[in-house]
Amino acid sequence: MNDPDTNNHDAKRRFDHSSKKPLKRPFQMDDAQTESNDTFLDVDHAAAFLGIAKPTLYAKCAGKTIPHIKKGKKLYFQKNELVEYLKSGRQRSRRSDAR
Secondary structure (H helix, E strand, C coil), X not given: CCCHHHHHHHXXXXXXXXXXXXXXXXXXXXXXXXXXXXXXXXXXXXXXXXXXXXXXXXXXXXXXCCCCEEECCEEEEEHHHHHHHHHXXXXXXXXXXXX
């Protein structure tokens, strides 16, 4: 028997509370589609992953400063490329520079 409280809790977790729209889950391409089996994120998930606002993410895409894929009017981001993008911005601390 389904517990209504559990179903309600699951539904609440899938909502973006700022816009009250359900979030789509990231998807993975199967091995037939890609060799590396990378996870692709939509704009909502990519912005959340990076910890930036959606308008900031759109600006970075327009300025071609962040790796992305545009298919029609939709933008997609490979999670491993976003991790590399974050790592490329890593700065050395003053402590390690002083040595």
